[in-house]
Amino acid sequence: MSGRARRVTAADVAREAGVSAATVSYVVNDKPGQTIPPETRERVLAAATRLGYAPYAPARTLALGASNLVLFAHRAPIVPPTYARYLEALADGLHEHGLDLVWQLGYDPTAGARHPAAELAPAVVLHLTEPDPDETAYLGRFGAPVIVALASAPLPDRPSALQVHHLAERGHRALGYASHPDPRLAAFDRSRYQTVSETCASLGLPVPPAHTVPLSRDAARQAVEDLLATGVTGICAYNDEIALAVLAGLSDLAVAVPAQAAVVGIDDHPLAALYTPALTTISLDDPATSAADLVRRIAAARTGAPVPPPAPAPPARLIPRAST
Amino acid sequence: MSGRARRVTAADVAREAGVSAATVSYVVNDKPGQTIPPETRERVLAAATRLGYAPYAPARTLALGASNLVLFAHRAPIVPPTYARYLEALADGLHEHGLDLVWQLGYDPTAGARHPAAELAPAVVLHLTEPDPDETAYLGRFGAPVIVALASAPLPDRPSALQVHHLAERGHRALGYASHPDPRLAAFDRSRYQTVSETCASLGLPVPPAHTVPLSRDAARQAVEDLLATGVTGICAYNDEIALAVLAGLSDLAVAVPAQAAVVGIDDHPLAALYTPALTTISLDDPATSAADLVRRIAAARTGAPVPPPAPAPPARLIPRAST
DNA sequence: TGGAATCACTTAGGCGCTTAAGTTACGTTC
DNA sequence: GAACGTAACTTAAGCGCCTAAGTGATTCCA
Numbered sequence: 001m002s003g004r005a006r007r008v009t010a011a012d013v014a015r016e017a018g019v020s021a022a023t024v025s026y027v028v029n030d031k032p033g034q035t036i037p038p039e040t041r042e043r044v045l046a047a048a049t050r051l052g053y054a055p056y057a058p059a060r061t062l063a064l065g066a067s068n069l070v071l072f073a074h075r076a077p078i079v080p081p082t083y084a085r086y087l088e089a090l091a092d093g094l095h096e097h098g099l100d101l102v103w104q105l106g107y108d109p110t111a112g113a114r115h116p117a118a119e120l121a122p123a124v125v126l127h128l129t130e131p132d133p134d135e136t137a138y139l140g141r142f143g144a145p146v147i148v149a150l151a152s153a154p155l156p157d158r159p160s161a162l163q164v165h166h167l168a169e170r171g172h173r174a175l176g177y178a179s180h181p182d183p184r185l186a187a188f189d190r191s192r193y194q195t196v197s198e199t200c201a202s203l204g205l206p207v208p209p210a211h212t213v214p215l216s217r218d219a220a221r222q223a224v225e226d227l228l229a230t231g232v233t234g235i236c237a238y239n240d241e242i243a244l245a246v247l248a249g250l251s252d253l254a255v256a257v258p259a260q261a262a263v264v265g266i267d268d269h270p271l272a273a274l275y276t277p278a279l280t281t282i283s284l285d286d287p288a289t290s291a292a293d294l295v296r297r298i299a300a301a302r303t304g305a306p307v308p309p310p311a312p313a314p315p316a317r318l319i320p321r322a323s324t
Numbered sequence: 325m326s327g328r329a330r331r332v333t334a335a336d337v338a339r340e341a342g343v344s345a346a347t348v349s350y351v352v353n354d355k356p357g358q359t360i361p362p363e364t365r366e367r368v369l370a371a372a373t374r375l376g377y378a379p380y381a382p383a384r385t386l387a388l389g390a391s392n393l394v395l396f397a398h399r400a401p402i403v404p405p406t407y408a409r410y411l412e413a414l415a416d417g418l419h420e421h422g423l424d425l426v427w428q429l430g431y432d433p434t435a436g437a438r439h440p441a442a443e444l445a446p447a448v449v450l451h452l453t454e455p456d457p458d459e460t461a462y463l464g465r466f467g468a469p470v471i472v473a474l475a476s477a478p479l480p481d482r483p484s485a486l487q488v489h490h491l492a493e494r495g496h497r498a499l500g501y502a503s504h505p506d507p508r509l510a511a512f513d514r515s516r517y518q519t520v521s522e523t524c525a526s527l528g529l530p531v532p533p534a535h536t537v538p539l540s541r542d543a544a545r546q547a548v549e550d551l552l553a554t555g556v557t558g559i560c561a562y563n564d565e566i567a568l569a570v571l572a573g574l575s576d577l578a579v580a581v582p583a584q585a586a587v588v589g590i591d592d593h594p595l596a597a598l599y600t601p602a603l604t605t606i607s608l609d610d611p612a613t614s615a616a617d618l619v620r621r622i623a624a625a626r627t628g629a630p631v632p633p634p635a636p637a638p639p640a641r642l643i644p645r646a647s648t
Numbered sequence: 649t650g651g652a653a654t655c656a657c658t659t660a661g662g663c664g665c666t667t668a669a670g671t672t673a674c675g676t677t678c
Numbered sequence: 679g680a681a682c683g684t685a686a687c688t689t690a691a692g693c694g695c696c697t698a699a700g701t702g703a704t705t706c707c708a
Contacts, residue, residue: 056386058383059386072429102444103426105415105427107415118378119424140376215598245598248600271539278541
């Protein structure tokens with residue numbers, strides 16, 4: 001397949017089938033209101049397959065004024081497996097509306113004006129969280145409605161609050177917080193720490209110290225040692241990955257879990273259940289349900305209607321296991 | 325931002341700046357060979373910013389005959405974190421060539437002809453492995469050169485072969501293989517098992533039994549029990565995730581690791597080092613290096629030149645840890 | 649049996665952008 | 679001062695697709 005090959009156009013198919021390009025378009029798109037005898041239809045379709053015709057999307061988009069793309073705008077090239085299930089359900093749901101979900105890798109909202117990402121001309125832009133000013137400007141350039149995927153749950157339902165309540169019930173009074181090292185997650189991290197703090201305050205517990213816990217084993221041990229030095233016995237981690245780093249640190253420090261120290265994660269990461277000791281964690285909304293809700297909102301947004309508000313998120317759920 | 329807003333076109337900018345649309349195009353694209361006095365240039369640029377103009381990609385693509393998109397065609401919506409680093413490096417490298425990396429989520433090569441994915445009109449399609457017939461047909465519809473990302477290493481360098489050699493050196497003679505349950509990975513899985521088999525044969529070891537190991541803790545215990553019942557003491561896992569499931573199973577069966585059974589993964593998954601016992605694994609090529617090589621090939625392919633062969637992959641590396 | 653309705657198409661823009669090929673107005677050159 | 683070159687633009691065609699508005703044939707109904 002040389003790059004030189006001229007693309008097969010509707011005109012080629014038309015010539016091959018002995019009709020006009022308009023007829024090809026009508027047949028290919030199953031245009032309602034057009035009367036096309038089955039015989040002609042067959043002839044066109046056969047010619048199309050014979051030539052390997054596929055409509056050229058940019059031309060189609062130009063003519064129609066809108067593409068069928070939904071752009072998932074997310075900076076980090078990796079999401080927790082929880083989101084993977086979510087994205088999968090989302091993609092399937094969107095397909096039923098003739099939409100196609102696409103993830104732009106490695107985008108940088110601070111890059112210059114002539115950003116190649118504009119290439120996408122999406123119908124709808126999806127952002128995980130409320131975008132900050134930089135990102136708002138960037139996403140605005142697409143000229144498509146921006147939908148924020150994550151509903152923010154009311155405070156008492158927040159996963160981090162559940163962590164605190166659970167540890168408190170287990171008798172821990174001195175809690176600590178383990179932060180994620182990736183700066184791209186800083187906004188999420190701060191918000192979770194704040195929830196932990198506020199919940200501690202509401203229960204009359206001391207202000208929880210926070211430490212960044214790197215994902216390398218040695219560095220994690222050091223960070224955990226520092227955290228324990230503050231007298232902490234219950235640790236709320238940013239998510240399951242960080243919680244596992246904490247567990248590794250505790251193991252290397254020969255601290256008994258959960259007897260001497262307890263750890264709670266967030267995400268219900270599949271690997272977290274496989275650890276020894278298995279990690280207690282908080283499971284967020286069911287991916288399939290929230291994906292369905294998002295599909296509904298996206299489909300509505302595409303019609304130009306105002307984006308409907310998200311359905312209230314189901315409450316987060318505690319999954320108690322051996323680490324607490 | 326209502327969906328009704330008419331898009332700002334080059335003609336609008338032209339009117340605002342008192343020039344023709346052609347001039348706008350020349351200015352915006354910095355067309356060489358055009359003499360445009362700085363004053364006019366400023367005027368056009370100012371008008372463009374004032375109106376919030378951004379060229380409409382589909383029209384541009386249509387006129388130029390090519391987009392700047394590189395489509396990452398991969399069915400599963402999740403890749404190991406190793407690939408995440410790879411994709412990140414890849415996206416950055418492509419940006420320097422004015423290309424944009426995009427991952428189409430939830431694509432299904434067996435779906436009907438009118439697949440919305442055609443919407444992308446990529447310049448180059450990237451596939452992890454040699455596509456099977458279904459996929460070849462599907463990818464061909466894009467009319468773009470298909471590049472296979474992964475170089476197939478010569479047999480003795482393959483990661484699975486390293487697993488076998490390592491376990492054999494540690495004195496294990498009865499080896500087993502732990503398969504991944506996801507059918508979308510079946511092709512990879514078979515190929516790894518075959519390498520394990522062949523390497524065992526070349527070392528005079530018995531044919532290794534294979535068992536699928538689910539990622540849920542209970543099911544994993546059962547699968548590991550079955551595997552051990554065959555007399556196996558060394559286990560090669562499809563990847564680190566599966567290896568961790570095996571470790572969980574061994575822990576629940578109270579089998580001492582590495583004294584009674586040893587496990588080796590593949591991928592150098594960051595979480596695998598955090599497990600207790602830490603997982604021995606095989607690290608694949610350095611993401612940054614192989615990404616750079618791929619960028620080179622993609623850039624070449626876009627010019628229409630034949631796709632250059634991949635640079636030979638650096639050999640996989642054993643990372644010995646506590647599980648063997 | 650003639651006018652209307654229907655069938656089975658075709659013609660001809662237009663979507664927004666790029667770019668080869670003009671066009672006009674100045675300076676130069678000899 | 680006629681011929682020429684260059685600067686600074688503009689005109690117009692074309693990328694491939696969609697679709698409103700035709701256009702001949704048939705068929706239908708009174």
